[in-house]
Amino acid sequence: MSSSDAVLQLSCAVLVLGLPLGVAVVAPPPRSALLPIVTGSAAAALAVPAWAVVLGLSPDPAARLLDAALLGGVAFVLGRAAAARIGGIGAGVLAALTGAVLLAPLLLVLVGIVPGVLQQALGAVDFAGVLATHVAVAVTVGVMQALAGRPPGPSGADPGSPAPARTALAVVLVAVAATGWMLGAERLVTDASGRIALNAGSGALLGAAVWLIIAVLAGRERPAGGAVLGALLGWGAVGAGAPYLSPMAVAAAVALGVSAGAAIVLRRRAGASASGRTAVAMIVAVTIGGVMTALLADGFGLAATGSIAGVIAHIGAVLAISALAAPLAAIISAVTLLGSRRPFRWAIPDSN
DSSP, rough: OOOOOHOOOOOOOHHTTTTHHHHHHHHOOOHHHHHHHHHHHHHHHHHHHHHHHHHTOOOHHHHHHHHHHHHHHHHHHHHHHHHHHHHHHHHHHHHHHHHIIIIIIHHHHHHHHHSHHHHHHSSSOGGGGHHIIHHHHHHHHHHHHHHHHOOOOOSSOOOOOOHHHHHHHHHHHHHHHHHHHHHHTTOOOOTTTHHHHHHHHHHHHHHHHHHHHHHHHOOSSSSGGGGGHHHHHHHHHHHGGGTTTTHHHHHHHHHHHHHHHHHHHHOOOOOOOHHHHHHHHHHHHHHHHHHHHHHTTTTTTTHOOOOOOOHHHHHHHHHHHHHHHHHHHHHHHHHHHHHSSSTTOOOOOOOO
């Protein structure tokens, strides 16, 4: 693909900023961590055009801007998740290194090479690079959890719940970001654009609703704060299915994926880490969503072809991305964690 619709790309680049904004609405970083995380996220975004040159992708400034906007937002979310554990500067370094070394090249390979590498190698579709934006980030969080150990304080308790209006705003911002990215990743307006936008936005909103239902059934007194995570799980569960699934198939993928993810995160278990459970939940939601796509997708799903190959290919793709991300995430996390401890003092105390 030599060029894209510049207006579409620039518009979608603005929309995907709803991802970091939505997370910041319900979980604002400590003041001491804000500048390092933003700086690290910007560094991750700036790595996108450099990697595009290295990979030999065709020059397309508008498309690269959209890619960079998404990568910066994903890096911000990753840094925010790490801030309480390794401090502000450590979180910024983790966001920068993970974004620049792991996520940027992975996303460009999955989205910028048509047909995709996974499709050529495994027969798996990874529309909009959801394995890079969701699975690779979850692997990084899981590796960091394993290396750093449990943070101080009760790990299984809800940290609190923002006001319902703030939660609703955050969920809408995440849904807008999902719509913007998955629509923009198509690069051009096509016959499938309407379905992509509908499936992406409704998937994120439905994910938040499913999360709230599961939280209430689980007896959580203040479940609203997790609705943003539910929206992210819904985004991941739709993933590759955005252009190919009917509304009922989207609902099934999101309901199953988010329910499984919510059950993992919300379970009460002594000594279990919330960040570790969240990482597993994200991988599970993306896997279930991809399997549902392989079963129900128009034209190439099991229902249309009778072949189970798509299911096997998607599970193989998740395993492949996890196998690739794990060693790189281990190195990046180890470097960051080393710097977060004395005598380096990268980790500024987090205080508001």
